[in-house]
Amino acid sequence: xxxxxxxxxxxxxxxxxxxxxxxxxxxxxxxFTTADGxxxxxxxxxxxxYAVIFTRSFKLALIATAxxxxxxxxxxxxxxxxxPGFQRIASVLIMLPMWVNFLLRTYAWMSILEKNGLLxxxxxxxxxxxxxxxxxxxxxxxxxxxxxxxxxxxxxxYNYLPFMILPIYSVIxxxxxxxxxxxxxxxxxxxxVFRKVILPLSLPGVLSGITMVFxxxxxxxxxxxxxxxxxxxxxxxxxxxxxxxxxxxxxxGSAIALVMMVIVVVCMWVMNHFGEGExxxxxx
Amino acid sequence: xxxxxIRLANCTxxxxxxxxxxxxxxxxxxxxxxTLLGPSGCGKxxxxxxxxxxxxxxxxxxxxxxxxxxxxxPHKRAIxxxxxxxxxxxxxxxxxxxxxxxxxxxxxxxxxxxxxxxxEIHQRVMEMLEVVNLRGFEKRHxxxxxxxxxxxxxxxxxxxxxxxxxxxxEPLGALDLKLRKDMQNELKxxxxxxxxxxxxxxxxxxxxxxxxxxxxxxDAGKIQQIGTPEDIYNEPKNxxxxxxxxxxxxxxxxxxxxxxxxxxxxxxxxxxxxxAKDEPVDVVIRPEDVDIVPExxxxxxxxxxxxxxxxxxxxxxxxFYGFKWxxxxxxxxxxxxxxxxxxxxxxxxxxxxxxxxxxxxxxxxYSEEYEEISDASFDPEEDQEGGDEE
Numbered sequence: 001x002x003x004x005x006x007x008x009x010x011x012x013x014x015x016x017x018x019x020x021x022x023x024x025x026x027x028x029x030x031x032f033t034t035a036d037g038x039x040x041x042x043x044x045x046x047x048x049x050y051a052v053i054f055t056r057s058f059k060l061a062l063i064a065t066a067x068x069x070x071x072x073x074x075x076x077x078x079x080x081x082x083x084p085g086f087q088r089i090a091s092v093l094i095m096l097p098m099w100v101n102f103l104l105r106t107y108a109w110m111s112i113l114e115k116n117g118l119l120x121x122x123x124x125x126x127x128x129x130x131x132x133x134x135x136x137x138x139x140x141x142x143x144x145x146x147x148x149x150x151x152x153x154x155x156x157x158y159n160y161l162p163f164m165i166l167p168i169y170s171v172i173x174x175x176x177x178x179x180x181x182x183x184x185x186x187x188x189x190x191x192x193v194f195r196k197v198i199l200p201l202s203l204p205g206v207l208s209g210i211t212m213v214f215x216x217x218x219x220x221x222x223x224x225x226x227x228x229x230x231x232x233x234x235x236x237x238x239x240x241x242x243x244x245x246x247x248x249x250x251x252x253g254s255a256i257a258l259v260m261m262v263i264v265v266v267c268m269w270v271m272n273h274f275g276e277g278e279x280x281x282x283x284x
Numbered sequence: 285x286x287x288x289x290i291r292l293a294n295c296t297x298x299x300x301x302x303x304x305x306x307x308x309x310x311x312x313x314x315x316x317x318x319t320l321l322g323p324s325g326c327g328k329x330x331x332x333x334x335x336x337x338x339x340x341x342x343x344x345x346x347x348x349x350x351x352x353x354x355x356x357x358p359h360k361r362a363i364x365x366x367x368x369x370x371x372x373x374x375x376x377x378x379x380x381x382x383x384x385x386x387x388x389x390x391x392x393x394x395x396x397x398x399x400x401x402x403x404e405i406h407q408r409v410m411e412m413l414e415v416v417n418l419r420g421f422e423k424r425h426x427x428x429x430x431x432x433x434x435x436x437x438x439x440x441x442x443x444x445x446x447x448x449x450x451x452x453x454e455p456l457g458a459l460d461l462k463l464r465k466d467m468q469n470e471l472k473x474x475x476x477x478x479x480x481x482x483x484x485x486x487x488x489x490x491x492x493x494x495x496x497x498x499x500x501x502x503d504a505g506k507i508q509q510i511g512t513p514e515d516i517y518n519e520p521k522n523x524x525x526x527x528x529x530x531x532x533x534x535x536x537x538x539x540x541x542x543x544x545x546x547x548x549x550x551x552x553x554x555x556x557x558x559x560a561k562d563e564p565v566d567v568v569i570r571p572e573d574v575d576i577v578p579e580x581x582x583x584x585x586x587x588x589x590x591x592x593x594x595x596x597x598x599x600x601x602x603x604f605y606g607f608k609w610x611x612x613x614x615x616x617x618x619x620x621x622x623x624x625x626x627x628x629x630x631x632x633x634x635x636x637x638x639x640x641x642x643x644x645x646x647x648x649x650y651s652e653e654y655e656e657i658s659d660a661s662f663d664p665e666e667d668q669e670g671g672d673e674e
Contacts, residue, residue, distance in 0.1 A: 176371065178367050178368075178369060178371035179371050179373060179374075181338055181358070181365075181367070181371065182365070182367055182371035182372075182373070182441075183373075183384070184338075184357070184358045184359045185336065185338075185358050185359070185363075185364055185365045185367075185442075186359075186364065186384050186385035186388065186441065186442075186445065187359045187385050187388040187390075187445065188359055188384075188388055189357075189359055192359075192388055196384070197373060200375045201374070201375055
C-alpha cells in the first residue's frame with residue numbers, strides 16, 4: 001500500500017528533476033565552459049575582479065541577519081510568553097506586510113528614504129536641519145539615506161524579519177513549562193532560566209531563522225538595486241547582469257552563482273553541524 | 285519525632301471562583317516522610333506547589349522554619365522538587381543535569397556571588413550518582429535513559445543541592461509496577477540515609493502506606509485525615525478515608541452503648557466509644573477481618589454471589605439482606621452457597637456520620653468498580669491533574 005501511495009510523489013519528483021536538478025547541472029556546465037563550448041576555468045579566473053561585490057554581499061547579508069536576530073528574538077520571545085491577545089496582534093502585524101507584493105514594499109521604502117522623501121520632509125518640518133546647521137555651522141538640506149549600504153540592510157531586515165521571528169517563536173512556544181519551573185526550583189533566577197534553559201533550547205529555531213534570512217539576503221538583487229541606488233551592487237545584481245543585462249555572459253554568471261552557492265552551502269553545513277546537539281534535544 | 289519545619293496556616297487557594305484548597309492547616313516535621321494522598325483534583329498537587337513556591341495561596345500563610353515565606357520565590361527556597369514528568373533538561377547530559385543547581389552562583393554571607401569550584405561540583409555529582417546507582421551514566425544523553433533511570437537523575441538533580449525538603453509530585457506514576465516497588469524502597473532508603481524531609485504526592489494508597497511516616501488524606505480541597513499509615517487504615521475518620529485506603533465494607537449502624545453497635549438489627553461488640561446513645565454511625569469492616577463460619581453459627585447469614593481468585597486469597601461478594609459485602613478468605617465458598625460470618629470486636633471500626641456517609645463501601649456494583657481498583661495500570665489521575673497545576 002505504501003508503494004501505491006508513493007506513486008503520487010512521482011509528478012513532483014519529475015518536476016524537481018526538470019526544474020531543480022537539471023538547471024543546477026546546466027549552471028555547472030556553463031560555469032566550466034566558454035562561449036565557444038570548450039572546457040575552461042577562465043570564468044573562475046575572472047572572479048577576483050568581483051571580490052568587492054562578494055565581500056559586500058556577504059557583509060551586508062551578515063549585518064542584516066544579525067539585526068534580524070537581535071530584533072526578532074525578543075519579539076519571538078515576547079510573543080511566546082505574553083498572553084494570546086498579544087500573540088494574535090503580533091502575528092498579524094508580522095504577517096500583514098507579507099501580503100503586500102515584495103517590490104511594492106521596497107518601492108514604498110524608496111519613497112520614504114528619498115532625498116525629498118517622507119523622512120527628510122518630516123525632519124525638515126521638525127526643523128531638525130535648521131537646528132543642526134545652526135549648531136554646527138553646516139548647510140544640510142537632507143540626509144542621504146537612499147543609495148547607502150544602510151538602506152540596503154534596512155530593506156533586507158524589513159523584508160526578511162518575519163522569517164527570523166516565526167521559527168524562533170514556534171520553538172519557544174513549545175518549550176515545556178515544567179523545564180522552566182525545574183530551573184527555578186534548582187535556584188536559577190529569571191536571567192538564569194533564560195540563559196541556561198530557554199536560550200539553548202531555542203537554538204534550533206535561531207539556526208533555521210538565520211538560514212532563512214541569510215540565504216535570500218546574500219543573493220538579493222531587487223533590494224540592493226532599488227534602495228542601493230546602483231552604488232551597492234550585490235551578487236544577485238551581478239548575476240542578473242550576466243544573464244539579462246548588457247554584460248551578457250551566462251558562463252560568467254553561472255560561475256559566480258556556483259561559487260556563491262558553494263559558499264552558502266558550506267556556511268549552512270558548518271552551522272547545522274554546530275547546532276546538531278540542540279536539534280537532537282528538541283526531538284525529545 | 286523532631287521539630288516542626290513547614291507550616292501551612294489557613295491556606296486557601298481559589299482560581300476564579302473555583303476553590304481548590306479550602307482552609308488547609310498542616311505542619312510538617314523535620315526529616316519526616318509525609319505523603320499527600322487523594323484522588324484527582326483533591327488539591328494535593330496545589331498544596332505541593334504552594335510549598336515549592338510555584339503558587340501563592342489566595343489567603344493564608346506558609347511558614348518555613350518559623351519564617352513566613354509566602355513571597356519567597358522558588359529559587360530562594362531551601363526546597364527542591366522532583367517533577368511529575370521529571371522535567372530533565374534535554375540539552376544537557378546526565379552529569380550536567382545533576383550539576384545544574386550547583387553551577388548557579390550562590391550569595392554568601394557578605395552578599396557576594398560565589399561559584400562552587402569545579403572539583404567540589406564534580407565530587408558532589410559523583411556522590412549523587414552513587415546514591416541513585418547511576419555511576420558510569422554521567423556522559424549519557426537524557427534521551428538514552430529508560431524511565432526509571434530518568435527518574436533517578438531527577439532525584440539526584442534535586443538532592444545534590446542538599447535541600448532541607450524534597451517535594452515529589454507523583455514521581456513513580458510513569459513507571460511499571462515492578463520498577464515502582466523497587467523505587468519505593470529506593471526512595472525510602474535515600475530519605476533515611478540523607479535525613480531530608482520528603483513531601484510526596486500520590487493517588488496510590490498502597491504507595492502511601494508503604495513509604496510514609498505521616499499520611500495526609502485529602503479530598504475536595506480539604507484535609508480528611510492526618511495520621512500514621514496504621515492510624516488511617518485502622519481508624520479512618522470518615523467513609524471517604526475508609527474507602528480510599530484499602531477495601532472497606534461501610535454499613536449504617538446505631539451506637540447502642542459504648543462498645544456496642546447495632547448493624548442489621550443485631551448487636552456487635554466493638555472497641556469504640558464516646559458516641560451519644562442511639563447515635564447513627566458508619567461502621568467499617570475490612571474484608572480481611574471477617575471470619576466465615578457455618579451458616580447456623582454466624583452472627584450474620586448471607587449468600588455468596590461472586591468469587592474472584594486473587595492468588596493469595598479469594599475475594600467473595602456476599603449478599604446480606606440486600607447489602608453486598610466484600611470478604612477476603614482463603615477457603616473457597618462457591619457461588620450460591622449460604623454462609624455465616626463472625627466479626628471480632630477489633631474488626632469493627634465505628635465512625636461519625638459525615639458528608640460521605642452512604643457514598644462508599646457498598647459492593648453492589650462490584651464488578652466494574654472492583655476491576656478498576658485491581659488493575660495496576662489504571663490511573664484515575666491521568667490528564668485530570670492538569671487542572672490544578674496551572
